[in-house]
Amino acid sequence: MNLIDCFKYLVDDIHTVVIATVDDAGRPQTRAIDLLGYDEGGVYFSTGAGKAFCRELEAQGYVALTGMKGESTMERVAASMRGEVRACGPQKADELLDANPYMAQLYPTPESRATVRTFYLFKGSFDWFDLRTSPMTRLSFTFGGHDRNxxxxxxxxxxxxxxxxxxxxxxxxxxxxxxxxxxxxxxxxxxxxxxxxxxxxxxxxxxxxxxxxxxx
Known part of the structure; x- marks a missing residue:
């Protein structure tokens, strides 16, 4: 698998991940959030403008996330990313909402859609663990010019x-x-x-x- 394959699996198959930031006091905070899209450079997700999560993203510009899929430990795939995020404009937010029709239930009106803030995880590192294979498959990538060293x-x-x-x-x-x-x-x-x-x-x-x- 290459990095794009990993992005696709993370967004389309795992979809819901746990994402971490830190609050103003430096304490870790986590949320479960859906990844709404990807391209060759990274992955996209959205949140509401008034939420603490949104404020932390804007202030820090850095997140870590992990998601996994599988019925049991030895049938499981896990993927983790960490890196820099930046805000996207309303056109990208609308595109991602339209590409994920169930989001209309969360943001049913033009007024509620206007509160959506979309972010792009565009520079960092990615780790893939596949316990379905023997031995376990582990892949590591960097993207967006990130230097793991x-x-x-x-x-x-x-x-x-x-x-x-x-x-x-x-x-x-x-x-x-x-x-x-x-x-x-x-x-x-x-x-x-x-x-x-x-x-x-x-x-x-x-x-x-x-x-x-x-x-x-």
Whole structure:
């Protein structure tokens, strides 16, 4: 299977996925949501303009999602994506609503359709796990110009900086090693804010500047 085949299976066969963001306090939030379309560059989904989910997407521009299909573990296919999202215009929203007729039951009037906000997951990484085969089939792709090596480098820089900050703030030690880039960034900002104007050691300043450089 190539990446387009994987996008097609995720959207057409799995369709409903669990998608994750973080809230304003850096806590993870998940929702079950339908994927409404795909093209060679990524996948599309929609939500309502007034929802917290929509605000988080607009503020963060990053999500992770997972979906699976199968009656039992060894008959199951699972697919995961993570990466950057951007908002689409109303023309794309209308196109996707029309392509998924059941959505008319959720948005039956022109006024309700006008509240729909559509997003495009266009740059990131994709992992495919097929437990129906022996041995298990695992495929990994990047798309939209995403560099998995850069992702891993940023994670390493963030963890190094976090470890140094946590040494200065042991009361936050239980928050060490968050799993997502958003949660790591939120904890870094929280710990930096707690330091106030306290001067940084040479080692901490170096870790901070390396992290900033890696995440630009």
């Amino acid at each position: 850069t992702e891993e480098r940023c994670a390493a820089m963030a963890k190094n900086l976090l470890n140094m900050l946590l040494l200065e703030a042991p009361r936050h030690a239980e928050q060490a090693a968050p799993d997502t880039p958003e949660a790591r960034e939120a904890l870094i900002q929280k710990l930096l804010a707690a330091r106030g104007d306290a001067p940084m050691s040479a080692d901490l300043y170096e870790a901070w500047t390396l992290y900033q450089s890696a995440t630009k």
